[in-house]
Amino acid sequence: MPSSQVPSIAGTALDPTALRPAIADAEILRVGPGELRAKLIELRAAGCSMLLDIGGVDYLERDPRFDVVYHLLALPVKPAGVAEVGVPRRVRVLAGVPGDAPALPSIHDLWPNADWAEREIYDLFGIVFEGHPDLRRIQMPYEWEGHPLRKDYPLRGPAREATPRPAFALKSNVPAGAPPGGKVAAALQKQIARARGQVVSTPEEKKP
Amino acid sequence: MSVAPPGVPALDVVEVKGNMMTLSLGPQHPSTHGVLQVVVQVSGEVVEKADMEIGYLHTGIEKSAENLFWTQAGTVIERMDYLSPLGNAMAYVLAVEQLLGVTDRIPERAQSIRVLLCELTRIASHCVWLGTGGIDLGAISTFFYAFDMREDILDLIEQSGGARMHPNYLRIGGINGDLPDGFLARLDALIEKFPVRMRELRALLQNNPILRDRMIDVGIVSTQDAVAWGLTGPSLRASGIGYDVRKAFPYSGYEKYAFDVPVRDDGDAYARFLVRLDEMDEAMRIVGQVRKELEGRGPIMIDDPKIAQPAKETIALSMEALIHHFKIVSEAFRVPPGDVYQAIESPRGELGYYVVSNGDNRPYRIRTRPPSMYNLQALKLLAPGNLIADLVVMIGSLDPVFGEVDR
Numbered sequence: 001m002p003s004s005q006v007p008s009i010a011g012t013a014l015d016p017t018a019l020r021p022a023i024a025d026a027e028i029l030r031v032g033p034g035e036l037r038a039k040l041i042e043l044r045a046a047g048c049s050m051l052l053d054i055g056g057v058d059y060l061e062r063d064p065r066f067d068v069v070y071h072l073l074a075l076p077v078k079p080a081g082v083a084e085v086g087v088p089r090r091v092r093v094l095a096g097v098p099g100d101a102p103a104l105p106s107i108h109d110l111w112p113n114a115d116w117a118e119r120e121i122y123d124l125f126g127i128v129f130e131g132h133p134d135l136r137r138i139q140m141p142y143e144w145e146g147h148p149l150r151k152d153y154p155l156r157g158p159a160r161e162a163t164p165r166p167a168f169a170l171k172s173n174v175p176a177g178a179p180p181g182g183k184v185a186a187a188l189q190k191q192i193a194r195a196r197g198q199v200v201s202t203p204e205e206k207k208p
Numbered sequence: 209m210s211v212a213p214p215g216v217p218a219l220d221v222v223e224v225k226g227n228m229m230t231l232s233l234g235p236q237h238p239s240t241h242g243v244l245q246v247v248v249q250v251s252g253e254v255v256e257k258a259d260m261e262i263g264y265l266h267t268g269i270e271k272s273a274e275n276l277f278w279t280q281a282g283t284v285i286e287r288m289d290y291l292s293p294l295g296n297a298m299a300y301v302l303a304v305e306q307l308l309g310v311t312d313r314i315p316e317r318a319q320s321i322r323v324l325l326c327e328l329t330r331i332a333s334h335c336v337w338l339g340t341g342g343i344d345l346g347a348i349s350t351f352f353y354a355f356d357m358r359e360d361i362l363d364l365i366e367q368s369g370g371a372r373m374h375p376n377y378l379r380i381g382g383i384n385g386d387l388p389d390g391f392l393a394r395l396d397a398l399i400e401k402f403p404v405r406m407r408e409l410r411a412l413l414q415n416n417p418i419l420r421d422r423m424i425d426v427g428i429v430s431t432q433d434a435v436a437w438g439l440t441g442p443s444l445r446a447s448g449i450g451y452d453v454r455k456a457f458p459y460s461g462y463e464k465y466a467f468d469v470p471v472r473d474d475g476d477a478y479a480r481f482l483v484r485l486d487e488m489d490e491a492m493r494i495v496g497q498v499r500k501e502l503e504g505r506g507p508i509m510i511d512d513p514k515i516a517q518p519a520k521e522t523i524a525l526s527m528e529a530l531i532h533h534f535k536i537v538s539e540a541f542r543v544p545p546g547d548v549y550q551a552i553e554s555p556r557g558e559l560g561y562y563v564v565s566n567g568d569n570r571p572y573r574i575r576t577r578p579p580s581m582y583n584l585q586a587l588k589l590l591a592p593g594n595l596i597a598d599l600v601v602m603i604g605s606l607d608p609v610f611g612e613v614d615r
Contacts, residue, residue: 025306025549049435053582055562055575057547069562071549071577077435079448082455082469092549113438116262116585139263139614148271155275 026071026090036095037105040070044110048072048091051111054118056125060151065099066127070107097127106132124149227251235264239344239600242610244584246603248596255599258591260584265614273574277540278304278380281571286374288576289612291333294325294365295554297378300574302459303550303563304380307543310510317506318382319461324498325365325377326460326552327491331402332361333555334488338409341481341604345422350412357405360398367391381516382509387502395499402492410485423478427590427602430475437589438582441557442487443606445471446479453553465497477605484607514541540569556580556607576615584608 031039052071059065074089097104106129107114118129119138126147129135137144146153154160234245243264249257269288273281285300286293305311335358342350362372368387369375377384413419429439434447444451450471454462470486472479509516517536518529535541545567551560557579564573583606590602 050438052438052440052558053560053562053575053577055577057564057573057575069575071560071562075435075449075451077432079431079471079473080450081471082450082452085449085451085456087456088451090549111438112436112589113582113585115588116581137263139266141263148268153271155271 026092028092028094030094030096033095033097033104036093037107037110039093040072040107040110043072043091043093047074048089049077050075051107051113051117054114054121056121056127056149058125058149058151063098064096066097066102066125068095068097068104068121068127069093070095102127103130104128105130106135108132123147126150228256233596233599235261240603241340241608243614244603244608244610246587246591246599248591248599250596253595253597255591255594255596258587258599260587262581262584262610262613265610267615269615270574270576274571276571277569278543278571279536279540281574282378282380283374283376285574285576286376287611288578288615289554289556289559289580289609290373291336291609292326292329292555293374294322294329294378295552295559297376298322298326298460299550299552299554299559299561300563301378301380302552303548303561304543304571306548306550307546307563307565308380308515309544310381310512310515313510313512314382314460315507315510316461317386317502318508320498320501321368321383321387321508322378322460323462323465324495324502325368327494327498328361328364330491330555331488331495332358332365334484334491335361337484337555337604337607338413341607342413344600344604345419347413347416347419350409353405353409353412357402360401364391364394364398367394379509379516381512382507386505386508392499392502395495399492399496399499406485406489406492414482414485420478422598422601423481423605424476426477426594426598427605428474428476429586429590431473433586433589434475437586439557439586440579440582441553441555442480442483443557443583443586445469446483447475448473453551453558457551459550459552462494465494467491467494477601480605480607542567542569543571551577554579556609556612557583576612578612578615580606580608580610580612584613 029039050073052073055069055071057067057069059067070093072091072093074091076084095104102125104127106118108118108129108131115132115134116138118132119135121127122129122132122135123137123139124147136142140148146158148157228249228251230247230249232245232247234240235243240246245261245264247259247261248255269284272284276284282297282300286297288296302311305314335354339351339354339358342348342354365375365377366372368391369377369384429437429443429447431448434444434449439447440451448471450469452469453459455469467490470483470490472483513528513532518526518533522529523533543565545565547562547564549560549562551558553559558577559579560577562573562575562577563571566572584603587599587602587606591599594602
């Protein structure tokens, strides 16, 4: 796509009904927060034994605002060689979460490794997982305010964003021929003068 | 446990309750392989409960990547798993190439070089695991043998990409420049030296009675637990499941190469140790096969001026090349909207990138599936009922990398 063309929003990731064009990397399902647990229990019973990952995406202008993405993999639960594992089924479940008071049911009891994954999404996106036994921050410090991976969270953090960046002196602001100020500049000028053979008297040198 | 001067509470003891003591192991502790804090409840020397604090190395890489161009994001992404930077780059470029729809148009030579470097990185990463894991068990000399081999590999990576650790050599559409003259000769020297070195390492370790005593039947993960806790990579394969992304979902031409996936059923630290050792041999087998394809020269970048930077020599001669170069450097390219999950087999397991594009010239979201994080989490399952000394072995055998756990 030429870089000067701006794509339309329709059919893009920002469109909640759109599923991505054909890249066959997994089966993709979209569920609401209410039916999420039932769907995951069904998939688990159907052989999707491993919860690979839970990820979050913040689509700021969209409704529902967040997507929580569950990646499942169907592996055998008894010892199996490479041939028996074959090409396991991959399933991706996308759950839309509304922007105000975002919450989802926890699946900590279905897969124990959801513990840290849900804590991370709570930490970085502020989505609450109801029923999680120990929902606290995991990556950021406990006393941190805000959820950094939200799209309305500034990149440099709110504290640094509040302080203005240093304004650099424009060339037109500096009068022509004006010497740069400061102790460093003075010391430099002294050195230059010494190198040129000019004698510069300083208070220290006057002392016997 | 440190001895504190009178009047100052000892920092390591968090709480003493009856027979139980709550201790903090880490975050600055040599045996935690990075900045991991394990808050252990011990009765005597037996761990009753281990709770881990992570995030000491959280640098917001995912957030940073969202604010860089597609072409620039690779630089920060390489810094996640700092022992396997080329693995991270591989997963990222493959994901973006899928979104661009150019996966089939990547030159074969570029794919071969990618595989070569990823397998070399796998060996280098396992060398670090072997060396530091040896130190955990008191086998200091292992460290020097393993790091010597790693240094040879890092020299090769430096020669090809220009930097030892984070070369940003893999680019969307191919690789950045062909292998330099003299690279293949050094690679041949390494291929020749490697079996000797592996024999030495195995002689030093594999049947060492102390090592076997410390590792056998320590930190056993059953097959069911390994699947339920989302273990991948050598940790999963040591628990009996032969799942390897390179075999199940081949990428970058892995289906062309003959290699075996070592699988063991014991599930203990020793099984994980042997699986990794065997994997180093298999990785070298792939390197040997790729080596045969690398004679001569060929295209190493996709033939698409919108994605690939034109060669520097052409910029002074061609107006078009100058324009494309300017465009790619100043505003990169737009990637069609969509989302994709691309997994590769990193030295630690399934490393996945869930990449979302909204059609802009910056990634909308890059979510990493960090294998280390899920492998490490299983320590909560493994630790209770074991000695603190065994806890150290378990952490080492799970091979976490904290750049990736914390991102």
